[in-house]
Amino acid sequence: MAVPYQITSAEAYQHAYAKSIENPAAFWADIASHFTWKKQWELTLDWNFVEPHVRWFLGGQLNITENCIDRHLESLGNKPAIIWEPNDPEESHRVLTYRQLHDKVCQFAHVLKNNGVEKGDRVCIYMGMIPELAIAVLACARVGAIHSVIFGGFSAQSIADRLQDAQAHFIITCDGAFRGAKDIPLKSVIDDALIACPFVERVIVCTRTRTPVSMLKGRDVWWEDEIKKVETLGLHNFEPEVMESEDPLFILYTSGSTGKPKGVVHTTAGYMVYANYSFVNVFQYQPEEIHFCTADIGWITGHSYIVYGPLSAGATSLMFEGIPTWPDAGRFWDIVEKYKVNILYTAPTAIRSLMGFGTAPIEGKDLSSLRVLGTVGEPINEEAWQWYHKHIGKENCPIVDTWWQTETGGILISNLAGITEAKPSYATYPLPGIDPILVDENGNIIEGNNVSGNLCIRHPWPGMLRTTYGDHERCRQNYFATYHQLYFTGDGALRDEAGRYRITGRVDDVLNVSGHRIGTAEVENAINMHAGVVESAVVGYPHDIKGQGIYAFVVYTGGHQSDPQLTRQDILLTVTRAIGALAKPDKIQFVSGLPKTRSGKIMRRILRKIAEGEPGQIGDTTTLLDPNIVEEIKSGVIN
Ligand code: WTA
Numbered sequence: 322m323a324v325p326y327q328i329t330s331a332e333a334y335q336h337a338y339a340k341s342i343e344n345p346a347a348f349w350a351d352i353a354s355h356f357t358w359k360k361q362w363e364l365t366l367d368w369n370f371v372e373p374h375v376r377w378f379l380g381g382q383l384n385i386t387e388n389c390i391d392r393h394l395e396s397l398g399n400k401p402a403i404i405w406e407p408n409d410p411e412e413s414h415r416v417l418t419y420r421q422l423h424d425k426v427c428q429f430a431h432v433l434k435n436n437g438v439e440k441g442d443r444v445c446i447y448m449g450m451i452p453e454l455a456i457a458v459l460a461c462a463r464v465g466a467i468h469s470v471i472f473g474g475f476s477a478q479s480i481a482d483r484l485q486d487a488q489a490h491f492i493i494t495c496d497g498a499f500r501g502a503k504d505i506p507l508k509s510v511i512d513d514a515l516i517a518c519p520f521v522e523r524v525i526v527c528t529r530t531r532t533p534v535s536m537l538k539g540r541d542v543w544w545e546d547e548i549k550k551v552e553t554l555g556l557h558n559f560e561p562e563v564m565e566s567e568d569p570l571f572i573l574y575t576s577g578s579t580g581k582p583k584g585v586v587h588t589t590a591g592y593m594v595y596a597n598y599s600f601v602n603v604f605q606y607q608p609e610e611i612h613f614c615t616a617d618i619g620w621i622t623g624h625s626y627i628v629y630g631p632l633s634a635g636a637t638s639l640m641f642e643g644i645p646t647w648p649d650a651g652r653f654w655d656i657v658e659k660y661k662v663n664i665l666y667t668a669p670t671a672i673r674s675l676m677g678f679g680t681a682p683i684e685g686k687d688l689s690s691l692r693v694l695g696t697v698g699e700p701i702n703e704e705a706w707q708w709y710h711k712h713i714g715k716e717n718c719p720i721v722d723t724w725w726q727t728e729t730g731g732i733l734i735s736n737l738a739g740i741t742e743a744k745p746s747y748a749t750y751p752l753p754g755i756d757p758i759l760v761d762e763n764g765n766i767i768e769g770n771n772v773s774g775n776l777c778i779r780h781p782w783p784g785m786l787r788t789t790y791g792d793h794e795r796c797r798q799n800y801f802a803t804y805h806q807l808y809f810t811g812d813g814a815l816r817d818e819a820g821r822y823r824i825t826g827r828v829d830d831v832l833n834v835s836g837h838r839i840g841t842a843e844v845e846n847a848i849n850m851h852a853g854v855v856e857s858a859v860v861g862y863p864h865d866i867k868g869q870g871i872y873a874f875v876v877y878t879g880g881h882q883s884d885p886q887l888t889r890q891d892i893l894l895t896v897t898r899a900i901g902a903l904a905k906p907d908k909i910q911f912v913s914g915l916p917k918t919r920s921g922k923i924m925r926r927i928l929r930k931i932a933e934g935e936p937g938q939i940g941d942t943t944t945l946l947d948p949n950i951v952e953e954i955k956s957g958v959i960n
Contacts, residue, residue: 324634326352328602331741334753341753342780348754349377349783353594356633357392358383359563362590368781370808372793373801375781376567377591384561385570385593386463389632390423391561401637404611405452406656408499408643417452419635422459425452427559429460432547436491436523440465440562443489443572447471447480447507449498450642453527453544454618455628457493462570465562466491469572469584472619473498473505475901477513479582483574484514486584487790490522493544497530501647508534566590572790573621575727576840577799578811578830584790585727592730593633595784599731599752600630603721604693605738610663611690613639613656615671620837621727622697626666630731645671651682654713661690665713666723668836669701673866676708683712693738695721698836699868700824706745724748724824726810727838728800730784733757734822749821754782759816764804773815775828777807830925832861832869839904841925844871847899848906851892853879858915858923859906862932870907872932874954877911885911908932908959914950916942927951931958 328334341348346365353362362381368374390402398420405415417425438444444466448454454470461468469487471480483489492515498505508526512535515521526534527544536543567588574582600606612631616622618640631638639660645653645667653675657665675682694714696706701722710720720743723735733755734748741750751757759767759774767774778785785808789796803809813825827833830841841859848857855876864870877888889909896905916924930939936955942948 323607324355324601326355326598326601327605328737328740328753334737334741334750337753338751342756345754345780345782349594352598353378353590353783356383356594356597357388362566366781370781370801370806373797375785375787377594377781377783378566381566381590382563383566383590383593384463384465384564385589385629385633386426386459387561388593389459389629390419390426393419393635394423397635400635402632403452403455404637404639404660406639406641406643406660408501408647410648410652410655415452422456424557425456426459426463427557428548428551429456430463430559431551431556432525432544433460433464433466433491434559435547435550436525436542438464438466438491441568442466442491443469443487444491444493445469445471445480445484445487445489447473447492447494447511448527449473449495449500449505449507449529450617450640451495451527451529452640453495455640458618458624458628463559463561465564465568467569467572469574470619470624471574472617473500473507474619474903476898477510478899479901480511480514481517482581483584484518484521486574487572488520490520492521492524493527494524495527495529496534497532499530499642501644504530504532506532506534508532564589567787569787571624573624573727575621576831576838576843578840578842580840580842580846582840582843583792583795583799585786586788586790587730587784588787591783591785593629595731595782596625596630597633599784600626600636601634602737602752603723603732603735604664604666604695605740606631606634606636606664608635610692611637611639611660612664612666613641613660613662614666615641615645615653616666616668616697621730622666625731645675649682650675650678651686654683654686654688657691658687663690664693664695665691666695666697668698669696669705670699670835670866670868672696672701672705672709673868676705677866680712688713688715691718693721694718695723695738697723697725699833700826701746703745719743722746722748724812724822728786729782730786733778733782734824744821747817747821747823751822756780757814757822758807759814760804760807770816770818770820773813773825775804776810776812776814776822776824777804778810779807832871834861834864834869834871834903835867837903839871843900844873844896844904844906847896847904848873848875848892850899851879851895853877853888854892856915858925858928860925860929860932862908862929862934864907867907871904872908872910872928872959873906874910874912874915874928876914910954910957910959912950912954912957914947916950916954917946918944919946928954931955934958934960
């Protein structure tokens with residue numbers, strides 16, 4: 322049965338939106354009343370954006386896994402909660418019904434308890450896309466531990482930084498992960514990370530690839546052995562820990578304009594309500610449908626739209642271990658056909674890369690089950706939108722272009738599938754409860770339509786971040802200090818004549834490479850670690866498939882001078898070790914200096930224009946310490 326708060330017409334959207342802006346607390350209290358609480362909340366909202374201080378559903382008690390699993394058991398116990406498609410199409414797939422998921426989460430919750438995990442402890446999860454990853458996440462939530470999932474592409478150094486920041490004493494990992502033709506030695510990466518993290522007490526290792534691993538006595542245990550112990554003890558149900566609404570649910574590290582990723586903190590009740598509400602309404606989920614979100618659970622999209630959103634709605638969530646182009650570029654379409662997928666949610670970068678293979682991989686594949694298509698993570702260009710619409714949706718499926726961020730917990734701006742109209746390359750209208758505004762550089766609100774500016778949000782919504790872990794001041798500085806009493810997104814946007822929003826991209830020093838968020842300062846720090854590098858400046862440039870590519874200007878005086886190609890490779894390896902392969906620059910240009918103002922500030926605007934192939938638009942360079950450097954850089958640009 323559909324939930325009562327599912328919006329079923331454009332008029333109903335207008336109505337809900339008006340109500341939500343008029344009285345947000347009453348609006349969200351009504352939605353929250355449809356969840357399972359151990360204790361009803363007393364105060365719906367308490368907030369100010371100065372500290373910032375945002376608290377939803379105060380005094381309420383609940384456990385999110387009760388809402389994602391237990392409450393469905395009676396009516397949906399035998400319904401598939403998770404369908405898992407392995408990397409290798411020859412291997413059998415797995416199905417976990419809600420009942421089976423319940424049992425596995427309870428079992429693993431016992432394992433966590435037996436290994437010393439307590440409410441409030443931080444548990445780092447570094448696994449491939451197997452059902453045990455979802456089970457680990459949910460088991461943490463069941464015992465009240467705070468999970469921090471780290472994407473499998475991050476390096477040992479990145480993991481160590483995050484473990485230290487979160488003071489995580491527990492790790493759940495796998496021997497390895499399969500991704501396309503590759504096999505990633507996850508445990509071995511963890512071992513390297515732990516050299517710098519002696520405080521880690523326990524590493525639980527799940528078997529997947531059967532890659533040989535070293536198991537340290539007293540610290541490392543096998544997942545399977547721990548489960549056996551629980552079975553021997555005859556432990557079944559795990560009574561969910563009672564959580565306060567504002568108890569942290571998870572930390573997810575994400576890049577900002579400074580060198581160090583920040584730990585975005587989401588809390589229990591507000592996040593749950595928002596992930597669920599946005600899932601049900603944006604995708605217009607119907608009972609019995611199969612929802613396929615192609616993201617990795619290591620990113621916020623996987624948290625909200627593989628795990629918490631769909632499961633809290635009693636949906637069937639399809640989890641895929643592999644990549645879209647392996648064993649061939651028809652893999653997504655094989656999966657859609659095999660499971661009769663109804664909702665497909667992916668990133669523009671995947672669409673653009675598949676477009677490159679033409680329509681042959683689609684031919685003969687039955688995609689008729691598809692009802693809704695979605696995109697997330699970066700702006701979608703019109704060509705990719707049209708291709709998706711025509712060749713995948715057969716001009717029959719609404720496309721939802723969903724704009725949101727790690728910090729927002731769920732989708733904030735998007736059309737609602739089949740309910741409100743789409744416009745290619747526009748996220749269109751805000752969800753109920755979301756009050757977006759545009760401001761100019763001085764923080765003046767830009768009224769009216771056909772305007773553009775910096776995108777801010779005016780009022781809290783339940784799914785927004787509460788703090789950055791261990792450093793609340795950083796949260797204030799980053800999001801609430803730029804403009805008075807506003808949450809600043811870091812994105813630029815324009816509003817068209819009908820009030821629809823189009824997100825134009827980041828206005829800060831954050832890049833969006835293949836839908837992955839990377840800070841330029843982070844990449845610069847990594848490059849600067851390389852011996853012989855004096856300094857560097859990193860900017861983005863338009864990239865046909867990735868959306869943005871990474872362009873690094875590097876001042877280098879080290880060895881290998883005579884072999885720039887080898888030096889480039891060395892630098893790439895340093896970046897891979899410091900962050901991970903996802904942050905490797907696409908282009909490295911060696912320069913003798915960087916354009917700087919007399920006060921020593923690097924003029925990134927100039928470098929950006931050069932990297933974008935628009936040196937004609939550099940503008941005034943007279944304020945530079947050495948204007949000649951610009952000519953040198955222009956003449957050496959890598960196309
Ligand atoms: C960008 C991903 C245009 C944006 C959920 C944002 C988008 C950043 C869209 C957040 C979209 C996300 N259109 N740009 N539909 N969705 N972005 O934290 O720049 O990984 O600030 O969250 O991705 O990336 P994050």
